[in-house]
Every structure is written in C-alpha cells, then in structure tokens.
Amino acid sequence: MPNAHLPHQPTARDAIRAILGDDPDNLLIQLETEVRAEAADELRRAPLPTVHDNEQAQTARTVRSVDTRLVAQGMHSDYWIPATTEATPLAPLWDVAHKSTAWLDTANGSSDHETAMRLMKICEEAGEVMAAYIGMTGQNPRKGVTHRRSDVAAELCDVIITAATALHAFTKDPAAALDDHARRISQRIG
Template sequence: MTPDQWATIGRLVGWLDTANGTSEQERAMRLIKLTEEAGEVSQAYVGMVGQNPRKGVTHTAADVADELCDVIVTAAVALHSFTDDPAGTLAAKLETIAARSLPTART
C-alpha cells in the first residue's frame, strides 16, 4: 500500500473509532468483519464458476476482485487496530515472507 492509501485507512479507522469506540469488543468485531468479507469472496467465486447448479453463473472475475479489495481494506483497518505502525508491520511481514519464499540469486 502506498502512504496515501495508509492515510485513507487511517481516516477510516478514525471514523470507525468515533462511531463505534475502541473497546476490545470493537477490535474483535473488526476481525469478525474480516471473516465476513472473506466469505463474500468465496460466494463471488462460487457464482463466477457456476458451482451452484440452481443459480448458475452469477458473478464475474471483476466481482471476485472487488470482494478481494474489500478483504484487503478490512484487513488493513483491523491491522491498524493492533499496531501503531500498520505500514511498517505489513512491510516487515512482506519482507519475511519474500525472504523465505522467493529464490535468491546464487553466485
């Protein structure tokens, strides 16, 4: 995410904090919301591939992508609720994953 995107996430967190507070229950609700959004990705994918014969094809790849974006934003909001530096936390985690997953140049 870019710094501008993290600034937008920060504004969303501020809006939610004002509307819902910052209790432990609110942090839990943000995690539950993430699970809900992940379910919507699955629902869109099932609809894209027509897995439900009663419904047929009801979604597109763009619908799946849109739902994935909702997951990313919701996860970023939740992350912000567990660290004062969500951008740094994500960057460090990405580096860790890259270091263990991506091939390194061998000389």
Template sequence: MSAVLWPVTNRIAAALNQANGSSEHESAMRLMKVTEEAGEAAAAYIGVTGQNPRKGITHTPADVADEPRDVIIAAAVALHAFTTAPPAVLDAKLHAAARRLNARTHTESE
C-alpha cells in the first residue's frame, strides 16, 4: 500500500469534514462517490473498446488505468467516515483475503 495513501486521504477526509460536516448523509455521499468513480472506470473501459458504436473509441488504456486509482482513493476517504482506524481495518481485511487465498491455493494443490 502506498505510504502516502493514509496521510493524504486523512487530509482529504478532514477537509471534507470541515467543508461539509460529518453527518450520516455526508458519509453516504462519500460511499456514493466510490460508486461514481467505479462507474467512470466502467465508462472508460467501454470507451477503450469502442463498445458504443455511436461514440466509437473515446478512451485510452491509460484512461482506464487511471480510474481504479480514483476508486481506491474514494474508498479510502469513505472508510474514514466509518472507522477511526482506516489503515488497521483495511490491513485486517487484506490479511483475511490472503488467508482465504492461501487456504484455497493449499486445497487446490492437494
């Protein structure tokens, strides 16, 4: 995980709290921002494949690669609204995913 992720997203969350408050509505808006960014990732992929014949190819692979980064940042900012320890809860989730993967890999190799 990037060493700057948590300090920067903490600053973003603090700035949002100062500008917009930290109500339940604001927390919901931060979750919706994750969905918005994920939609932009999907739109970029559609644009790189030319799936929409009316628009044709509108994006590059670099555009597609940029969008998941925005999703990660938005998700990290949103996580601040639901826990006082975002790095710790994400680390716990990552370790749990690694354990499941290791257990699955171990089972499949038997």
C-alpha cells in the first residue's frame, strides 16, 4: 500500500505544466501567432531593394555581416544567399526564410525527421488556406462567412514562406533554385 501520508512528489509532467500551463497546444498556437506577427512586422519595416552603382559590393558586405552573426551564434552560414545573388523583389521572402531556417536548425536540428516535419508543415499551412477559403465562401452553414479574401491571401503567403524555408534542406541556394525553376516553367508556358 502506498504511503498516503507522504506529500505529492512533483513529476516531469508537473514541471512541464508549470512552464506551459494546462493547455500546451494553446501555447503553441499563441507562439505561432506571435512569430507570424513578428515576421510580418519585419517584412513591413524592411527597406525595399535599391539599385546601387556598386550593388554587388553592397550585397557582399550585407551577406558577410549576416554570416558573421550566424557563425557567432553557432548557426550554419551556408543558408544565406551568396554575395553574387542580385537583389530582387523576393529579397524579404528569402530573408524571412533564411531566418526561419536558422532558427529552426538551432531549436530542432536538421535531421531527416526535422526535414519531414518541415515538409508536413507545408501541408498544414495549405489546410489553413482551405479553411480560410471555406470561411470566405460561407460553406459551413453553422459558422457562415468567417474570413475575407485578405485572410486567404495571408494563408497563401504562409504556404510560400513555409515552402521557402523547407527548400533550404534540399539546396544551398534556394533563391537560385526557385529562379531557375520559374524560368523553366516560363519557357514551357511561353
């Protein structure tokens, strides 16, 4: 018979609840919302690319500066755009994707399992696109119209950023890989 007079000994589950609260899923949702809001704020504040007479030298200085900070933090520098990459309208996308990749690599590593999780995340984000579209069209009679076109657009942007982040696991220069692929598609469709 267990000693009923002994006080409750804290378990690992108790410690996790003390940190995360009773609803860890809700905490994860809150964290994801905060990360998305911070990423959106960074994108809004990011300066638009400008053309300089010496654009390559400027890009090289920026990349070296970012690489130095990443290496100092123990992150991999091969995820950053090489100095020869031109500034494009997609620069904010790749900046967020690079930061996201470095953050995830630091937090979760870069194993095959982690790669699979990042690919599954694309599917989860695509599901959110469909949920927003269903909400926009009012297809759920119980809920009615719950979303706007801008909500669907925002969810599509999440899919793009998530895919750009996952692409880092398959190429050292994801921006160039996307550009090359887009050029091939453009040639096919005329």
